[in-house]
Amino acid sequence: MIRILLRMHSVVEEAEGRHITNQGMLLQLKGLIEGFYVGYHMLDKVTFQPPEEESIKDEVSHEMHSSALTTSNSAKRFRFSDALRKHTPISFASRSTANLKGVVEDLETKIADMREFVMLLGSYPRLPRQPYSTYLFMDKCMFGRRVEKEQVINFLLCSDPPDTYVSILPIIGPHRIGKKTLVQHACQDDRVKSCFSHIFFFKEDDLKMGELSLNSKASPGKYLFVIEFICDVDEAAWTKFQSYLQNMPSTEIKVVLIGRTEDVTKFGTSQPIRMKRLSEEEYWYYFKALSFGSMNPDEHPKLASLGMQLATEMNGSFLGANILGELLRANPNTQSWQSILLSLRGFVQKNLCCFGVHPEDLLERNTPVDFTRMAFLGAQAHGCLVYDLRVAGPAQSQLPKLTSREVLLGGNIPVEDKFDVLVWKSRIPPYCDYIATFEKQKPRRVVGKRNTIYH
Template sequence: MNHLPLLGPSSSLVHCSVSLLLSRSPAMELLLSAIATDVLSRALYMVIQKYRRCKAEETEQKLQRLQRVLLRIAATVEEAEGRHITNQAMLRQLEMLRQGMYGGHYMLDTFRYRGHGGDEEVSGGRAVPLPRFSSAKRLLSFPVSGNSENMQTAVIDAESVKKLEKMLDGLEKMIGDVEEFAMFLEGYPRICWQPYNAYLMLDKVMFGRQMEKETIINFLLQPEGASNGNPGVLPIVGVARVGKSTLVEHVCLDERVRGYFSSIVLFTGDDAGSLAALKGSGVIKHQTRTAPSCGRSLVVIELAWDMEEDTWRKLYSSAASSMGHGSKIIITSRAEKIVALGTTQALRLKVLPQEAYWYFFKALAFWSTNPDDQPKLASLGMEIAVLLNGSFLGANVVGSLMRTNFNAQFWRRVLQCLRDFRSKHLLMFGEDPTDLLRRDQPVYIWRMARTRHVVKICKVYEKRSPQHGDGVPKLTAQDILTGRVTHQGKFCMVSWRSRIPPYYTYLASCVSQTAECSTVNKKRPRKPRV
């Protein structure tokens, strides 16, 4: 009965509308155009929504396939790492599996975490360091009538899906070849299992250098050919704090190496200008009198930089006359010049790839917490990992700070401080602060608390951790970063205590000064407007 009045007085209005439609007036053309546009927009919207849902479902299925493949690869890698593999081809294949696993996890985490608000809330719309992979639920979720930024996001999302498909195809082909690899593994003896994938144990084992370790052991255990019997020399080159000493220490602790050499001696010296100074710093790492290894010795020489050619010639001549047949020498240094001292191809240690570094940093930052339960924190963590530029020291310092407070605002503050820290050094010195520290250049430390004082790190150095903590300052990097403690003038702080051999304590000599007297907050002079 509510519709009956419309049939009465309003019938004239209906007749007018019909007559308007039958006429060819401009008003009629505008009405028809509006109706057609609305119908077309609604139909196009329904088609696009259906397309979005299909694409999101397809992407989600690909992500699930990727997760299943990664589980199979992780199981194979863990099984292989529990065996003494001596075949170089199998070691290379194992390294390919590791890199594939790191890359797959990085891709999976990128799709899962990058669309959870970390970028928008912190970046303020600026470009982020990582590729902007969106989560599966947000793929192609922008309106068609959007601006150029939305169109660019569409292209990037399409590229993300292509990269996902390429990664998935590559890993599935890789896992197809693993059956033969797993069969060969059965022929190698087992070793003591090290839970290197466990979050709670990751800071107690060496990460990311398994291939390099086996390469060094293969050199050490390889018998000398029909030469003059002089000891073989392996140079190991890498930037500061990339893991040279840690790698060599783990090699020297390996039972295969200890059973092969009767003695292992370590020489250190920041300035190897004289042979006497180098000889005086020898530390016996291992010594035995068993018959199989009698006479063979391993000498490790750790240098900060290079060694004079005359010094090396005298040292090598002395070593050749005093060391038994089959003895070996390892030299580690930051200087590329030591490559010429080797009798075999030098081993160059590089920083971890971003995919492997994120795998390492994620475990340190989240500890026993599952990152999937806190995707917003994981999104922030991915950006923080990029800013750390592959630094093991930075990962441990910042990771330990982050896991003290699983709060998004706290992690967002850490990310913002790191961004400002990097941008200031790029502005002042034209280099990333991590690269400056690797070259022993001073940097200004970032701080979460607002203060008038600016702290400059003059030098980072390491010393073997004493048993009772004698001579080690109580002040830590976390005290300075969080602002719990303030210092005036010169002081020394503990950056990090390593829990793996050689158990170094990393110290930093610092100086604090007022912001007005420092150059860290000085701005570039503005150019006059024309």
């Protein structure tokens, strides 16, 4: 398998350095990349089979069982057990060995089908690329989405028919999945910047304001508009904006629509790009690079084993991977990683017990997350609920000084019952600053018992 993966790695790296315009080849590249991640994930599962996983699960399960005894609602218990089965890591040993054989056979098939792909690859021009290590490349650049990025760039660079006054590409996907990041990276490509005379970024509420600001700026040339719809599409505002575009003295207009629902697709003139969460295999590759940094996981099998379990608990969260990855890199030892895993798993399972869904999904719905058990490396947990995870807007003149890292490590928190925390500062375009609201939970004592619980 290692030999196959090395060959696939070489082809993928070569393909990512080329400007591929053929849609069929892009789809073939996407399948090759998916197989590449599946292969490395399977190889790591075989190599880093966690012998201590059961003891870690037993310790957390015992702790959660004690907590569950205080819950009298049978519906919650059923919901917890059902959700727990979905999120508890499954030992590789419990899977059929046919799974490994099937992966190898699938990779061999992909390798055999690559010959024509490799031959055609040489006909496409090379892209300028700086020599980054894996960790630095992921830390400073967008991970994955290579095929989607080329699809956006190809849409922006292709010439429209003479009778087309505007071309519209919808991009849809869940919240915080990387839609704006994808578009920003495409727009920063030198080919795109040299193609358009004017590039504008608007939110749905800015359409009217954008029209007014453009009245004095409109001039001949090629225009690109990127418009983000937060909720439902305001069709009246969109229709008004379209009528304005028809009167612009432009030689060509491209519009990229960003939205979360299928409602956006009806305005497109091109096939929409649908963005999904990273697969388990892709996410592990990403999380491993952020967690190990310059370390080689093969030289630290115990850490790699714990890392795979941590990645499983993260539920594909980009924010979580960056926050936790930074903390793990700073504490590269088994005791610290195991402590973090126990704390994280207890935090996840408590929210599963109370709400039936993963904390990441709660934040997605803007539902308060129980943060009362969350603390790392022996720090004292702060009894808080967390909600309203958001991106700091231009109107916010000052960011919170308290960071999520300081909270997780037991740092001093404000005396106020409610305060904001800087969750993460993104290092890649569009350089978003993520903020969440923390609210302290006042303890109350249960009559006749010594245990202190939180509201």
